[in-house]
Amino acid sequence: MSTATLRPDLALICDWIKPGSRILDLGCGDGELLAHLARTHQVTGYGLEIDPEKVASCVEQGINVIQADLDEGLKGFESQSFDYVVMTQALQALQRPDLAIEEILRVGRFGIVTFPNFGHWRVRMGLAQGHMPVTPTLNERWYDTPNIHLCSVDDFERLCEDIGWRILDRRMLNRSHREGWRIRLRPNLFGEVAMYLLQDKEPATDR
Amino acid sequence: MSGPYPADSVGLVQPFKVLIRHPLALDCGRTLPQHELMVETYGQLNAAHSNAILICHALSGDHHVAGFHEGDKKPGWWDNCVGPGKPIDTNRFFVVALNNLGGCRGSTGPNTINPETGKPWGPDFPLVTARDWVRSQALLADELGIPSWAAIIGGSLGGMQVMQWTIEFPERVRHACVIAAAPKISAQNIAFNEIARQAILSDPEFHGGHFYEQGVVPARGLKLARMLGHITYLSDEAMRAKFGRELKTAVPSYNFDVEFEVESYLRYQGQSFVDRFDANTYLIMTKALDYFDPAREYGNDLAAAFRRVSARFLVVAFSSDWRFSPQRSREIVKALVDAGRDVSYALIDSQLGHDDFLMPIPQYHRVLRGYLARVAQEVA
Structure with missing residues (x-):
């Protein structure tokens, strides 16, 4: 697999990751990101995945995968034991996204989180018409969607600010995972996928 | 075959x-x-x-x-x-x-x-x-x-x-x-092993482990040990599915013969183990498990x-x-x-x-x- 065929949002994540890092990929799927990063960035690490099919697929590809339920947290992982903890497109499906990010920033020196932006204009259109939106990015219906905690970019940044998590970088993409001028202008309205590079709040300074 | x-x-x-x-x-x-x-x-x-x-x-x-x-x-x-x-x-x-x-x-x-x-x-x-x-x-x-x-x-x-x-x-x-x-x-696992060992050690035909010279085997002890083991190798759910509470006879016979299917299974497993396994080896194997750390x-x-x-x-x-x-x-x-x-x-x-x-x-x-x-x- 070359960079050309890597999912564009995953390719952007690669830009944030320093070579030789130790990575934990939460909800790693078939292990696409880890396999790519191992080849191009010499990273080591593990993927966490709940789906048995995908676990088997990772094993078949020689990717370190640990079968686990993200809703059970990262109890089995030591604090600050990874350089990056990555979670792509899974935040909105968790019981407590806030606690999940707390765990991500406890275990990783940096956290990378991506999610679908619920502030996108298509979503707003759906709601304005009195319906739960079904969009190309959020294509499940309200009763069968795994997404139980959707948020807009503004909501997410408000949470980061309230808790003190530091946003080191942000990328907004449309559904073909590209950045355009409209997105740069009004990210909460035109961005469909939000990507954040996060760091925990400043540790309490010594007196 | x-x-x-x-x-x-x-x-x-x-x-x-x-x-x-x-x-x-x-x-x-x-x-x-x-x-x-x-x-x-x-x-x-x-x-x-x-x-x-x-x-x-x-x-x-x-x-x-x-x-x-x-x-x-x-x-x-x-x-x-x-x-x-x-x-x-x-x-x-x-x-x-x-x-x-x-x-x-x-x-x-x-x-x-x-x-x-x-x-x-x-x-x-x-x-x-x-x-x-x-x-x-x-x-x-x-x-x-x-x-x-x-x-x-x-x-x-x-x-x-x-x-x-x-x-x-x-x-x-x-x-x-x-x-x-x-x-x-775990301590629970060691406990199971200990009961298995006691079953063997307390069998009068164990003879302190020198039963070979006596021409006997501590069959009762080894059988009990294995019956206990089998309970722990199966889940509660599996036992229910496999045996339920089925009686082997139409009505209870109010004695200690085999009445329930699960009793029959355990006795069979215990007996067939006696025919193929050695009591001293069972003691050694369970100890090796306990010591492992x-x-x-x-x-x-x-x-x-x-x-x-x-x-x-x-x-x-x-x-x-x-x-x-x-x-x-x-x-x-x-x-x-x-x-x-x-x-x-x-x-x-x-x-x-x-x-x-x-x-x-x-x-x-x-x-x-x-x-x-x-x-x-x-x-x-």
Whole structure:
């Protein structure tokens, strides 16, 4: 697999990751990101995945995968034991996204989180018409969607600010995972996928 | 069965004895000047001697893992997993299985003759540990010309030997498959073992372990020990599904004969165990389980023990296993992650309990097959 065929949002994540890092990929799927990063960035690490099919697929590809339920947290992982903890497109499906990010920033020196932006204009259109939106990015219906905690970019940044998590970088993409001028202008309205590079709040300074 | 054998069977197999002339210093402080191991192998060792897989057996297992012995109807204990085209593929790997030291299926153990006395060892046979087994298996590897194993695989007590191997001989294990195991057994597990031992030790026909000379076997004790074991190898759910509360007769007969199906099952399992197993070996095996704790000499830090390891790991657990629960496997995984070792962990959705590690569950076999296919590529 070359960079050309890597999912564009995953390719952007690669830009944030320093070579030789130790990575934990939460909800790693078939292990696409880890396999790519191992080849191009010499990273080591593990993927966490709940789906048995995908676990088997990772094993078949020689990717370190640990079968686990993200809703059970990262109890089995030591604090600050990874350089990056990555979670792509899974935040909105968790019981407590806030606690999940707390765990991500406890275990990783940096956290990378991506999610679908619920502030996108298509979503707003759906709601304005009195319906739960079904969009190309959020294509499940309200009763069968795994997404139980959707948020807009503004909501997410408000949470980061309230808790003190530091946003080191942000990328907004449309559904073909590209950045355009409209997105740069009004990210909460035109961005469909939000990507954040996060760091925990400043540790309490010594007196 | 006398052929033709199924196409995916290793077919007719012949065990053989290997004499280890090298002295073996045991954890208990005693030394065996030499010992014999009963061995079976399947498949062909390649020219580079790089495609060998060792299978470590559990509490009551032995060297007969796959294929058929002359005249037998039933194949070896893990035949569903070992053979041509099976997850442990004998077309690609040279598979070695043995009866551990202290066993009762042909290797030097309590029911063999102690050369110093000319009598069966009986209770004088040393209490061996998982580490003693691993050291004995390393001597066997020397005899067979195997400098390092492509993989070592084991379930339950077998999985514990796999871990011990990676710590004891890091340079001789490239891949470790640890199935339905634990980093050490719990107090509850030791308690089960203790009851099993007491059942044997208190049988009047045990004669302090010297029952061979008396021409008897402590059948009642061994049977009880095995009945207890079987309860712990099955889940509550599996027992309900398998036996329910079915009575063997239409109405209760108000006595202590076999009335419920589950009683009949346990008695049958207990009895057939007496016919094939040795009471002294059972005591040794349960003690080896109790003693196993590789972290002990690393300040009770399993991650510290794994830091010296170079093998890559596959850890597998079964959802219905309460004797060696998935949580215990996660402890192994955590220690490996903390030590920065390569590890994958699969939790297999299962019904039966601990016994599931011997079952051909599709997801289980898919994961094992997928893992070993990569190992085969590596050594080809």
